[in-house]
Amino acid sequence: MRRWRSLVWLAGSFLILILCFQFPRLNHGLHGFFDTITRPFFSLGAGIRDISTDVRYNFGRFWNAIAKEREYQSRILELEARLLRYDEMEKENRRLNKLLNFSQTLPFKTTGIRxxxxxxxxxxxxxxxxxxxxxxxRQEMVLVAPEGLAGRVLESSAYTSRAIFLTDPDSRVSAITSNGRVQGVVTGTGSENLQMKYLPLDSEVAIGEAVITSGIGSLFPKGLHIGKIESVERSPDGLHLLALVRPAVPFSRLEELLCIILPTSK
Structure with a gap:
């Protein structure tokens, strides 16, 4: 049966070839027929090839754009970090210039400290x-900022020191009001404010009046700004007045200080 089919297929193909040679129009028609049938497939293949080329091209452009964006983002971060460093340097220069100018107004020898x-x-x-x-x-040397008195040195090692601020509860400074010349002792409270203790009951202490070091004792020089009076009330024992003092120095923002080197410092 298979042999018979093969013979029929061979005879048919041979007949078509003879007809094509004998009748050119038929040859042309068959060529057009096969061209009509196969053209869509060739067109489809060409279209797929073009689409594939476009996809590869656009995909490449997409990844190039992503790479460029990452490069730009990295550059932006680098520039932002550089601007931040410049800004910090400028702020530090302003602080140090302020500290230098302040040191030139003091009648003491000073050294900068961080x-x-x-x-x-x-x-x-x-x-x-x-x-x-x-x-x-050395121990007990006085620390000041451009705004006023900051504290004192507690102890020193070879290359570092520990210092106590006015706001520490263990801090004590003999002080006087700038206008009424009322004397007292300024102590720390462990918070952002100070207290001026042992003011006489008949003292004339005004709100907003400046408080300065009195110079009593050998530790703190006279005339250093401590702060301003914010409120006045009787002490708990009723024997004195007690004043709340807002410190002049912004302790929470301090980064650099001056250390006063007095001839009497040991």
């Missing part, structure tokens, strides 16, 4: 400084 750490003990206002005995920074 805060490099803090004591995390509750209610304490103790900081670590970047200079010590090798820089002639």
């Amino acid at each position: 805060i490099i750490g803090e004591d995390n003990t509750p209610w304490k206002s103790v900081v670590l400084l970047d200079k010590g005995l090798k820089n002639n920074i």
Whole structure:
């Protein structure tokens, strides 16, 4: 049966070839017929090839755009970091210039010192400084900022020191009001405010009046600004007046200080 089919197929093909040679029109018609049948498939293949080329091209452009965007983002971050460094340098220069100008108004020898750490003990206002005995920074030396008195040195090692701020409860400073010349003792409260204690009951202490160091004792020089009176009331024992003092120095923002080097400092 298969042999018979093969013979029929061969005879039919041979007949078509003879007809094509004998009748050119038929040849042309068959060519057009097959061309009509196969053209869509060739067109489809060409279209798929073009689409594939476009996809590869656009996909490449897409990844190139992503790579460029990442490069730009990295560049932007780098520039932002550089601007931040420049901004910090400018702020530091302003602070140091302010400190330098202030040092030139003082009748004392001073040296600049930087805060490099803090004591995390509750209610304490103790900081670590970047200079010590090798820089002639010694115990009980006075620390000031352009705004006024900041504190004193507690102890010194070879290259660092620990200092106590006015806001520490263990801090004590003999003080006087600038107008009424009323004397008292300014102490820390462990918070942002100070207290001026032992004011006589008949004292004339005004709200907003400045408080300065009195110079009593050998530690703190006279005339250093401490702060301003915010309120006045009787002490709990009723024997004195007690004043709330807002410190002049912004302790929470301090980064650099001046250390006063007095001839009497040991």
